[in-house]
Amino acid sequence: MLTDKPSPSWLTFDCYGTLIQWDEGLYEVARQLLHNKKVENLDPRTLLEVYERHEFRLEQTPPYRSFREIAQMALEQTMDELGLPVEQDDGEILTAAISGMPAFPEVPNVLQRLKAAGFRLCIISNTDDSIIAGNVGQLGNTIDRIITAEQAGAYKPSLALFEHAYRELGVDSNETVHICASPHLDLAAARDLGLRCIWVDRGSGRKPPPDYTPDATLPDLNGLPGLFAQFGWIEHSTA
Numbered sequence: 001m002l003t004d005k006p007s008p009s010w011l012t013f014d015c016y017g018t019l020i021q022w023d024e025g026l027y028e029v030a031r032q033l034l035h036n037k038k039v040e041n042l043d044p045r046t047l048l049e050v051y052e053r054h055e056f057r058l059e060q061t062p063p064y065r066s067f068r069e070i071a072q073m074a075l076e077q078t079m080d081e082l083g084l085p086v087e088q089d090d091g092e093i094l095t096a097a098i099s100g101m102p103a104f105p106e107v108p109n110v111l112q113r114l115k116a117a118g119f120r121l122c123i124i125s126n127t128d129d130s131i132i133a134g135n136v137g138q139l140g141n142t143i144d145r146i147i148t149a150e151q152a153g154a155y156k157p158s159l160a161l162f163e164h165a166y167r168e169l170g171v172d173s174n175e176t177v178h179i180c181a182s183p184h185l186d187l188a189a190a191r192d193l194g195l196r197c198i199w200v201d202r203g204s205g206r207k208p209p210p211d212y213t214p215d216a217t218l219p220d221l222n223g224l225p226g227l228f229a230q231f232g233w234i235e236h237s238t239a
Helices: 022-036 044-059 067-082 090-099 107-116 129-136 159-169 183-193 221-230
Strands: 010-013 120-125 145-148 176-180 197-200 216-218
Touching: 022 044, 022 090, 044 067, 067 090, 090 129, 107 120, 107 221, 120 129, 120 159, 129 145, 145 159, 159 183, 176 183, 183 197, 197 221, 216 221
Parallel strands: 010 120, 010 176, 120 145, 176 197, 197 216
Antiparallel strands: none
């Protein structure tokens, strides 16, 4: 239970899909890639399904590679599987688009309220420092720390990324609450580490692992201040 432990000093967030419009942005870049290749008979969602399968496999296969390298490799393998031409700049188009993906509308204001309530905010993300910098710049100077796969040399759901984050923050997991949207990455790690975890279910159709139930589920971030007020972690005036 969220309240079985003291009020957290840090709130950690998954970035893409939780704070940043990941699915929406990926669909647009897939559409752009297909348009550039003059492919009209393929649903962008099909391209994304194949790409995400290759990306996940590459992230979990040693040795560690930067996300930029993985993105290029995964796109090359995707195009090959689908019988599409590979362009040298496919990966750069994707990573540039990711860096420019906007925040969900409620996110900057909610993060400001959580900061005003005294929480420190950290992002833990499967990306490179240079890519996520463009996204964090849209969050209104609210983020205290950014921990990436590049810094840890590991990708979620590996526990190494979270363990690296806690060492860098100087806390243990009992002093944090993790807020995330990704079931197969973040919820899987929360299950294995015993983290307090709030799942942001934005209606993507993704489901938690069958052997894990998040401590709380919200449709977006708007409900976080009120939820924390119920626990006595913040005053109702800031909820």
